[in-house]
Amino acid sequence: MPRSPRPRPQRSGGGHRRTQAPGRRTGSAPAAEHDPIELELDVASVAHGGVFVARHEGRVVFVSDTMPGERVLARVSDTRHDRFWRAETVRVLQPSEHRREHVWSAASVERDPAERAGGAEFGHIELGHQRTLKHDVIADALHRMAGVEDTSVVEPAPGDDERGGIRWRSRVRLQVDDAGAIGPFAARSHRVVPVDDLPLAIDAVERAAPLGEQQTRSGSIDVTVTSEGFVSVTRRDADGQAGRRPLVIHERVGDRRFALEATGFWQVHRKAPEVLTAAVQGAVDDSLFDPRAFNLDLYGGVGLLAAAIGDRFGPTTRITSVESDENTTDHAAANLADWIGAQTVTARVEHYLRDLATRSSAGERARLRAGTVVLDPPRSGAGRETVELLAGLAPAQLVYVACDPVAFARDLGWLRERGYELAGARALDLFPHTHHVEMVASLVRAD
Ligand SMILES: C[S@@+](CC[C@H](N)C(=O)[O-])C[C@H]1O[C@@H](n2cnc3c(N)ncnc32)[C@H](O)[C@@H]1O
Numbered sequence: 438m439p440r441s442p443r444p445r446p447q448r449s450g451g452g453h454r455r456t457q458a459p460g461r462r463t464g465s466a467p468a469a470e471h472d473p474i475e476l477e478l479d480v481a482s483v484a485h486g487g488v489f490v491a492r493h494e495g496r497v498v499f500v501s502d503t504m505p506g507e508r509v510l511a512r513v514s515d516t517r518h519d520r521f522w523r524a525e526t527v528r529v530l531q532p533s534e535h536r537r538e539h540v541w542s543a544a545s546v547e548r549d550p551a552e553r554a555g556g557a558e559f560g561h562i563e564l565g566h567q568r569t570l571k572h573d574v575i576a577d578a579l580h581r582m583a584g585v586e587d588t589s590v591v592e593p594a595p596g597d598d599e600r601g602g603i604r605w606r607s608r609v610r611l612q613v614d615d616a617g618a619i620g621p622f623a624a625r626s627h628r629v630v631p632v633d634d635l636p637l638a639i640d641a642v643e644r645a646a647p648l649g650e651q652q653t654r655s656g657s658i659d660v661t662v663t664s665e666g667f668v669s670v671t672r673r674d675a676d677g678q679a680g681r682r683p684l685v686i687h688e689r690v691g692d693r694r695f696a697l698e699a700t701g702f703w704q705v706h707r708k709a710p711e712v713l714t715a716a717v718q719g720a721v722d723d724s725l726f727d728p729r730a731f732n733l734d735l736y737g738g739v740g741l742l743a744a745a746i747g748d749r750f751g752p753t754t755r756i757t758s759v760e761s762d763e764n765t766t767d768h769a770a771a772n773l774a775d776w777i778g779a780q781t782v783t784a785r786v787e788h789y790l791r792d793l794a795t796r797s798s799a800g801e802r803a804r805l806r807a808g809t810v811v812l813d814p815p816r817s818g819a820g821r822e823t824v825e826l827l828a829g830l831a832p833a834q835l836v837y838v839a840c841d842p843v844a845f846a847r848d849l850g851w852l853r854e855r856g857y858e859l860a861g862a863r864a865l866d867l868f869p870h871t872h873h874v875e876m877v878a879s880l881v882r883a884d
Contacts, residue, residue: 814844
């Protein structure tokens, strides 16, 4: 790919284009609305968060809607930081061989950046190359933050390649703006973009979504279609109130049926529950697993991964599922009720582990050391406090399910400092056409 000797600053819509002195701080305001800075940029690599890295006069510019190897004209949208700016591609000057027509015209680079629907930020990239880029992000994070070299590939979910990576979302959240218009937010903004279609959603979700309608009040709309085909549409006002008691729905995974609230947490990809069940079952080292030990399912939700362990190791397996949301724990208790060794606890994981660290008996401590811990934290990861408490309890093995590889890499770095080694990791593309990727990693105590 030919490279220009130097990116040229340009002014939008005319021959003469504006630049700013390198390192100049422009305060908290974004680039002036009527005088946007436009830059010609050579895009070098992928960054975490669905953006790509270019440089302008020594400063990093994070650019959206492009990919490595492209030359683009990009409009600067954020100059608040000294060390980096943010910009949106407005025109592709030299496309990559991996560029495709966007799978969602509402998110395409042909639209003005403010009118592009968010949530499909890799939709212009060939599907296999999206996975290469996700791998690059994982490998870089593991190398920098955990000192681990990753050679794994990012695996597709069943059926995604055949469908071109569309029609996988079983739940969608739409927004309603002050004028009553319905749609997703634009990328990196709270501006609602009305859309005609939702190609990442399964057909039944798209059909149930009130696209093109008007609402009388601002807020959000959650559209969910269960694996059994039940449709639920929950409207919330701007302060998040649903206006009626939460609806209970059911999801089926293999022979199990899970009850949960329609707006409660459930894996978004229609195949994710079974893919993650199998991945977690496969990530446990049998030789280290003790069904009578103090086994834990942390951030347990309605019990999906506790059930994965129970179904693999049998009904005598003891496991305690810990979840902070009380209604969710109630559902987990019902979902796991047929299984004698399963317990559910409503608590924040960090509080629960601190309690175990300070109050458990010598016998419990021994059973914890012999235990297996599955943890599936939210996007922010487990965090330092939880990692330290967990490492202090020293369970025999951990299975870490991560929806943010960078937060995982940070936690892995801390776990390695505290005596754990990475025994294996898989990366699963459960979010095609977005930058997101799921990881399932096995860690064992190094002693
Ligand atoms: C990524 S979901 C995983 C749920 C479950 N493992 C599954 O696959 O369905 C994370 C869950 O952790 C819960 N959670 C978030 N922060 C928590 C905390 N500090 N302690 C306990 N649970 C937490 C959320 O309510 C959510 O149910």
